[in-house]
Amino acid sequence: MKVQSGGGSGRTTPEFILRVGQRVRSLRRQRNWTVQQLADQADLSRRMLTQIELGQANPSLVTIDRIAAALGTDFAGLALPESPGDAPASVQVWRGEGSSEALLLAATTPADTELWRWTLAPGARYDAQPDKAGAQEIHHVIAGELALVTREASRTLVAGDTTVIFSDQPYSYVNPGETDVVFFRVVSGA
Structure with missing residues (x-):
């Protein structure tokens, strides 16, 4: 993944x-x-x-x-x-509480890069396990607030913010806000 x-x-x-x-x-x-x-x-x-x-x-x-x-x-x-040609608009891979979900939108072939659209309901959290060494993710927030928690730090992104993390470590997505957070996630090298 x-x-x-x-x-x-x-x-x-x-x-x-x-x-x-x-x-x-x-x-x-x-x-x-x-x-x-x-x-x-x-x-x-x-x-x-x-x-x-x-x-x-x-x-x-x-x-x-x-x-x-x-x-x-x-x-x-x-x-x-x-x-x-058989591809649906997206594949819902994960569903959480309320409106929380993870949609796999597309991937390159071979799929070393994937495009995801995530929604987390207020207060929702997703804890991820590490990918292989060197894997990275780009996150771009469309709406709401996303707290991105890694071993080294926690940072909060708001609509329009973009960041890159190494995903070869435990990390979490948290919605600390009062409305849904919607963000794109690009995974590379996982």
Whole structure:
């Protein structure tokens, strides 16, 4: 993902989980791998992988990244439709309380750069796990206030502000305001 595996009170959406499960199964079968072979490659249990393929698990986004890497693809390769002509306007990957959501809008091929649109309701928080070394994110706030918390610092961005962080560390998005915060997120190298 590089959507980065997250926390807070939200979760990946059922539609996203089903799409990823179907895509994982399809790619695994194309390689003539058993569930156990892919589970070993992705460092997961066979049971967890089976539940993911069936759309019955709620895997972290980091887990989806590990499966994608084992299959020789990336997060966007599992999340977005195979054919660009089949692409929906966006893919809702994560949904939290109220209006909180993360939409994957597009990715380059190979997908080392992803474009996301996030909305966080007042008081909402999303805790992200680190990406691989050197990964970065650009954040541009469209409306509201975004507190971006990293190990080194916390900074608050308002509409029109843009910043870059290294995402190879734990970090959080927090809406300290009284209205929704809407921001674009560009992920590179995750």
